[in-house]
Amino acid sequence: MSDQFEPKIALFACNWCTYAALDLAGTSRMKYPPNFRVIKVMCSGRIDPQFVVEAFRDGADGVLVAGCHLGDCHYIEGNYKALRRMTLLRKMLDTMGIERERLRLEWISASEAARFVQIAREMVEQIKPLGPLAPRLQVNQ
């Protein structure tokens, strides 16, 4: 069974860096796994932990939050807020039994298409052995 499991991963990408990197990966015809559902937001600082838990509830097996490198935020400090929020959220998800690999925070600049491809591949490989998340959530039982 686990051979056939293809995780669905929600990718929150900031408009200024990561989304541009995704565009670049596409226009450069780089190959990356098709498991990602991309949601463009203006800034990684816009990612409320509510969005992450909602993604998990609605069937995401993993969530990747990605924005500009620290110090490069278009809005100066949005990504610092994302860093603080995801650090705390990850600790909470530990208690809730959600594996660490399922939530990832990465900084991917507009030129780092190759880095995105590498992270995407890694994440899919890490989540595959964990299996689907949604059936294990109490709200879905």
Add this chain to the structure above:
Amino acid sequence: MDKPKIAMYWCASCGGCEEATVDIAERVLDLVNLVDIVLWPVALDFKEEDIEKLPDGSITASLINGGVRVSDHEHMVKLLRKKSKIIVAYGACSAWGGIPSLSNLYSEGEFTSRAYHEVPTVDNPRGVVPQKSVTIDGVELKLPEILPRLLPIDRVIDVDYYVPGCPPTADVTWKAVTTLLSGKVPPKGSVIGASEKALCDECPLNETKPDKVLVQDLKRPHEVIPDGEKCLLTQGLLCMGPATRGGCTALCVKARMPCTGCFGPLDRVTDYGAKAASFIASIVDFQDEESIGKVIDKLPDPVGTFYRYTLGASTLGGRIRRNKA
């Protein structure tokens, strides 16, 4: 004309909501002038069969406190739904699961083992645990079944209104009851009796809160004697005021205790714990991973802190189940 009928019932609750109802003090006399109480297990001797005999929809409003933990709760809330025009989830447990819903972090085996064997104060040499049924001298005694998780009542029946608080204060209760009896009821699903704004709006320390709150350390209440004249957040105390519905008149803050969030989320917030965590994380005044981690590690139990009253109604519902082998 008959007076409107009111029922009050408790499910998985501690009795605090019943206390709070009694706290309306002499106004209880006004209440009994206005309504007939047809069920109130803590104070009056009406039974389930009395409710069963009433025609469907004949109770004007049922105020239910406590979440649904065992099969009997499920049965009673369904019965009251059938007999009532309006169902009010009264108190945090009924509305979002409350503190008992933190049991959703454990399986039934884990929490019964803890409660009946492991707690240091438990004296249970014969290892007695609750059974669904037991026969003593030829008589079968039955206990309700423990459900897989604790649910807020709106996951079991249709709920019309919510009264927040752990417990709702006397004034909030009175405001909610008079709203219900006024005939001018708000849209279904509304929170009644409390404020529409966050607690800070009515907090006496709000004027000392700077435009931008930033903290370099989070302190727990036993670690510090707070200055009662200064916003508790700026002193590093984890006050949930900005994320929590007002209506209690900031009782805890007036006693120099930070808000723990018992009035729950504001409208439009879908997950109180995630929202409260979001706000606390964003005021941590560091930019490097290590220092941020250090501040956050000062919270020994973030789920218990941020979901203290709302885990049952949270987006994920509790701890995920292990993979079935």
